Amino acid sequence: MAITSDVLVIGGGLAGVTAAVSAAREGADVRLISHKHSTMQQASGLIDALGYLPPTGDDAELTPTAGRTGAMDQRATPEGPLPEPFAAVDRLPEGHPYRLVGAEALRSGLALFDEMVDSYHGAHTDRNALVPTFGGSVKPTARYPASVAGGLASDGAPMLVVGFRSLAAFDARQVAGQLRETGVPFSVAGRELTLPAGLADDMTPTRVAHALDRDERLDGTPARAALAALIEPHLDAVKGGAARVGLPACLGDERVEAVCEELSDRLGARVFEIPMGPPSLPGLRLSDRLYESLDEAGVRYETGNPVVGVETDADGRVDAVLVDRKGTEIPYGADGIVLATGGLVGKGLDSDREGVREPVLGCHVPHPAERYEWYVDDVFGDQPYARFGVATDERLRPLDAAGGVQFPNVHVAGATLGGADVAREKSASGVSLATGVVAGRQAAKVAATGVVG
């Protein structure tokens, strides 16, 4: 028995959710399917739009040699951090998703995000914010969780960075030292503390977050009070006394803002989170919030079942995809389809020694036939693999090897798209939002008008 909807979104990450909500807001009946958990728990939870124009054009060499190391000192200086993301869009390489959909799509994407997620800051200005990273640098981003807002690097307030000895992710003393070297306009010091028994033994960020969320008693003291008491004696480590205190992003789950507020009150200094690597609490919180917005928009969604086949008509129009539900292949039919299955990380792109594929629909993925041209020697150079993905027209419809539209009713969004090195550009979330909005609207239009292309 076929399951049908106006629009079918394949993929449950930021791009897929954005596309689904945007299509639903156009009045379409939308269904979203996602095979695995999204990769959001691996992301910092910051919403980057465009922070750098990285240097391009490193030569991909056919044959590495033992003597070549790709020394960093040869790298060109990137342009940035960019104070605002929109003006630089036109200077990105041709074929970049932003070049296809334009800066206005990025604005629309951010606006939709602001409506979906009210716990983030950044909508009050066009400017990027500079946020401390757990590597001790600062990075430009467009939207940030309220729990992160206290850490903005443009703020001159003296900062104490606190690390926990039982957490290997960073050393606060080193982070403070690194921040000083970026030239931040505030004084900063780092202190490494040992968490109270009960947390120190088997600390994971998630464990600490839950203890603080529930304000569990540790040795008889509520967790939040215990943490504040631990930090309090170190506020004077910064010249003039710390006006704000940065901690690894594990200050709570659902109630992180209440935890930050209570800790701030107890310490008389703003307590904020420094976004971390996986497992990322801010990423998980954002994922939860986005799924709530699917409910609010009336999008039906299901997770856990893979797409295993596709039914197309003679013109290449995708009538349905086949979803494997416990061994039975169920066709999911739709007029408009959004492909937002992620990139190399999210398994929306797959590869072997012979080549790179988009495994769900079989969209063409341009890439050098020679595997040794997929990379350059400098690990942070202009890596061709980082730009791998589906090429599309301006309406985000996938292009085949000859440059023609491969599936006229399919619109591609997010990391599945090629042409962007989102990591060096600091543009990953913005690309997902901008293309998600456009893909969602396009798919809704196909459904409403019956016209493809």
Add this chain to the structure above:
Amino acid sequence: MRGVDVTLVEKGNLTHGTTGRMHGLLHSGGRYAVADQASAKECVEENFILRDIASHCVEETGGLFVKRPEDDESYFQAKLQGCLDCDIPAEVLTGREARAREPYLADDIEKAITVPDGAVDPFRLCVANAAGALDHGATVMTHAEVTDILVEAGEVVGAEVRHGDGPRTSGRQPGSTDRIVADHVVNATGAWAGRVGAMAGVDVEVRPSKGVMTVMNTRQVDTVVNRCRPKGDADIVVPHETACILGTTDEEVDDPEDYPEHRWEVDLMIDTLAELVPILKKARTLRSFWGVRPLYEPPGTGTEDPTDITRDFFLLDHGDRDGLPGMTSIVGGKLTTYRMMAEQISDHVCGKLGVSAACRTAAEPLPGSHDIGRLHEMMDEFGLRSPVSRRSAQRLGSRTEEVLQTSGPNPVVCGCEGVTRAEVRDAIDDVGAELNAVRLRTRASMGTCQGGFCCHQIAAELAPDHSAATARTALDDLYQERWKGQRHALWGEQLSQAMLNHMLHATSMNRDADPARFDTEVSYDAFDPGRPTKETPVAADGGRPDGSEDRWR
């Protein structure tokens, strides 16, 4: 150990040359049992000595020589006979028996010969030797490159070294030089022996030959698997720690430090060895690396194919050979026979110096090797979870207690390899801020993620003794080194891993464009100062302040 005052100089960190770039096979001698029986006998003898004196560096995996249908039966018989001739314990298994031992062996493997091959950790072994030398009063200088051999009145009298930037050079400025005067100079520089010889004006005809090694993500086999055929590329799989290493090729190169690393070599490893272990074709490849064999043959031998050059070693007294007393080179050989080579060269030098003390290295355990029974107690004692503790104990041997006895939390720093802070800190205490040397001692960053999830955590352990700038450079060096080998494994899951690493390091940490690494000054004033504190309805410029139209509406 024999009372001689010795200084060891090494241009890089320990194992910098070929030692650190081998497949980790502790030879039983089986490989050479047909064509090079002298080498085979030395191998089996040393194999059993190393199991005794360096038990914490050796894994007794055993080995198999397996025969496919197309492999020559008479060679199989010759291999078996050769093993017996060389006193290498060997038995024949049927194909079924071989598969019972190694289930991933191909269905058409007909039979196999068992031999006592093993896996050896060359890093740990080399460090244990250096530790032993230090215990006996030697001086070990790493990052001290020999720039000249001092010759006076027709005699070698020492060497000039230039100090680099690295551990164990404390007190000496990078770039400064030292003249080390010695009664005798030993040139044990392997593939570099020709270069050092040339500094003294003597010819040492080493023929460096490169070989590729491809690292798989897990142990597809627990026994060393060799192909039973005369010679050929891609004929061995060595289980090593948490990985398997596929090897190798044999191709002469001009320069031991700069030679091409070809795609075909990697493809050949996977495709050919999949004939023995088919799952390798689908398995995840982590990286590839190349090493350079220090092959040597006496002048005039003129062997064409490097595969045919003997694996035996040679002691060249330049006084006898070239009329230049005061220096001896030791060339050829292989890691398995390193101790025997060292014994012979030491005997030779002691003879020159009139030292009569006998060599004891065959009987005296290396530091960390004795008292292996304590290891399992250590697990409980330090309350570490297995398998982390088991692996820590394996790596540290009898030093486990000393290293893990730390105050404060001891979190796992490298999750793939289960390396804890205490081990990383112990290595940093030993080698300083050179994280590649820390890696070799601990295996941190050598697992599935190839450092993506842990390089920065290892660098974090440099605080507070090393500056933020030092830590950043050390991290860059380690991360770049990890990338170097991954370039040869960039497809499938490892390409996905590379992208994930890229996202973590460039997106989440902004390490690529960190303002601290570039000259440009950041205008912090130009960025968002934060939301106005008095909450007013947000002037959303998510709208269109410039009045431009949204063409997607």
